[in-house]
Structure formats: C-alpha cells, structure tokens
Amino acid sequence: MDRAAETAGCKSRSEYLEKAALFYAGYVSGQEATAYLPPALASVLRGTVQDTENRICRLLFKLAVELDMVMNVLAAGMEISDDALRSLRGRCVQNVKKTSGSVTLDKAVEYQRGGV
Template identity: 75%
Template sequence: MRISPETQQLVKEMCLRDNCRTQNEFIEKAIRFYTGYISGQEATAYLPPALASVLCGTVQDTENRICRLLFKLAVEQDMVMNVLAAGMELPNEQFHALRGQCVQDVKKTSGSISLDDAVRYQRGGL
C-alpha cells in the first residue's frame, strides 16, 4: 500500500490522538470505519457515543409523549362513547352493522374520518 507523505504525516499525528499503539492499528481502524460507513451497515458503531445517546433519549421522550397523548385520547373517546350509549337506544343488530361499516370506512380512508363524514353517512349519504 502506498500513501502520500502528507497522508503518512496525518496518520502519525492522528495515531497519537486516537491512542493507537501502532500506525498499522490506526489504518486498520480507519479502513473498517470507512467501509462500514460506505456499506451503511452497523451505522451506530460509527456514531459518536454521545450522539447515539442523545438520539436514543430523543426517541424515548417522543415515544413517552405519544403514549401519554394516546392514553388521554382513549379516555376522552371512552367518555364520548359512554355519553352516546347513555342517550341512544340503538338495537344490537344496528350497532353491529355500524361497527362493521366504521371498520370498513377507517380501512378505506386510512383513519381519516371526520364528523362531517359520519353525519353524511347517518343521513343516508355515501
């Protein structure tokens, strides 16, 4: 392997900073790092530990926030369902048919349902 004198000097300087015992050890580490970077595999092995820690913490915080919001939303939805159930006298057959229709609507629209859509459906619209 042949390298320029400038690159050789850079290896000497960086070898000391990286606490490598030999220049050969430094060059092997550099080659492994670069090939890992190029292949895109095991990317976390090439991220600085501090950056990986920050990213993990950010993802965990976001996950916790979403879980709390979903819990609050489920509580509110349960309240709405109980209020509606208390005020409506819906026969079981109609209730089960409505559930099936709602499942199909949510699947068809990927969950993008509005109150306007529900009102339109209840009034006989499509």
C-alpha cells in the same frame, strides 16, 4: 497518524489502519450507522426519540379517555341493537382503512343521514 492511533487506543499503525478501513467501509455502506455516530449524538438522538414516544403515549392515553367518555355518553342516551352495533363496527373499520384514519364527524353525519 501516531497521535490518532494513540487517541483511538491502537497499539500499532496497522491496527489503526484496520480500524479506519472498517469504519470507512461501514460508513460508505450505511449499515449500522449508530456505530459510526459520535456517542453524544447517538445519545441525544435516542433521548429525542424516547421523549417523542413518551409524549405520543401520553396523548394517546388522553385521547382514549376522551373517547371512552364520548362512547359512554352515547351509550347512555342511545338504544342500539347488537346487530346494528356489529354492522357499524365493520363499516367503521373499513372506513378507517379506506381513509387511512382521516375520519371526520361531517362524513359520519352525512352517512347517518343516508349519504355515502
């Protein structure tokens, strides 16, 4: 216990026991788990999450560029009224909500051909 207390930077056994009890209580309750993870592991987890976030952001940017290109190509070749565009936007918002974003070209073509 003396060696562990020294390693933990405690000045006494009672201080070490207090820290140990607080650590264990936090571990058992599961609150603020990062306080009980080894710093190296917490750092690796933060880095992994940051890398994933950066990758998703880059992919979303590329997707937005492609979508913008498609919309501009369609807008150049189609004549659609403002009312029809507003109506389509509302229908698309509802469709995306209803399908949780799982929208396919097949379903859009079916709808445009008069299907539901």
